[in-house]
Amino acid sequence: MFELSQKPDLPNGFQYLMPVISTQKAWSLFDFLRLNINWQQPSIQVYGKFHPIPRLQCYIADSGLNYQYSALNLLPDAWNEPLFAMRQRLQTAFKQPFNAVLLNYYRNGLDCMGWHSDDEPELGDHPTIVSVSLGAARKFAIKDRETASQWQLYLEHGSALVMTGMSQQLYVHSLPKQRKVGEGRINLTFRNIVNK
Numbered sequence: 001m002f003e004l005s006q007k008p009d010l011p012n013g014f015q016y017l018m019p020v021i022s023t024q025k026a027w028s029l030f031d032f033l034r035l036n037i038n039w040q041q042p043s044i045q046v047y048g049k050f051h052p053i054p055r056l057q058c059y060i061a062d063s064g065l066n067y068q069y070s071a072l073n074l075l076p077d078a079w080n081e082p083l084f085a086m087r088q089r090l091q092t093a094f095k096q097p098f099n100a101v102l103l104n105y106y107r108n109g110l111d112c113m114g115w116h117s118d119d120e121p122e123l124g125d126h127p128t129i130v131s132v133s134l135g136a137a138r139k140f141a142i143k144d145r146e147t148a149s150q151w152q153l154y155l156e157h158g159s160a161l162v163m164t165g166m167s168q169q170l171y172v173h174s175l176p177k178q179r180k181v182g183e184g185r186i187n188l189t190f191r192n193i194v195n196k
């Protein structure tokens, strides 16, 4: 259903799809989300001290699906129309449910996300996570937990990065700072929360 126009050499379980949304639709979605999402900047504890996360975020899901993410207990906001429509489209394309989406808003290149994997128990054993990018292209880094080998690719406006299989167990990923990037980027990671 989606085109694979650029195929960087990525480890097993990572697939880059470009485009999944037309440039124009992606910009109207970017503007809509920037203005209509209830963006939050919670603080998390690192080595005993509380720090605001270096980006804004919002968690949207079917009601009752709480998510324990980076030591935060996230209570879901309700779906809006464009995200609900995108969820339906992804469910058809990937033949699996997506009952939650975590939105990240990187206001400029100083906003970032550190090394982590999305291996929370509520995602199940081998989750498929679809990560849609809108706005400024940003570098995404992948690191092999065992060998420390690294891969980098740009996540472009209107693209999707799909993480499946062993991608969370074997690798960590991050969105490094890029001081020269002045524009904003919104990322949508569609996930499926399973009952524990």
Ligand SMILES: O=C(O)CCC(=O)C(=O)O
Pocket: 102, 104, 113, 118, 131, 140, 155, 173, 174, 175, 187, 189
């Ligand atoms: O912004 C990105 O592309 C990465 C987001 C991410 O890794 C996450 O939300 O878990």
Ligand SMILES: [Fe+2]
Pocket: 116, 117, 118, 173
């Ligand atoms: Fe992640």
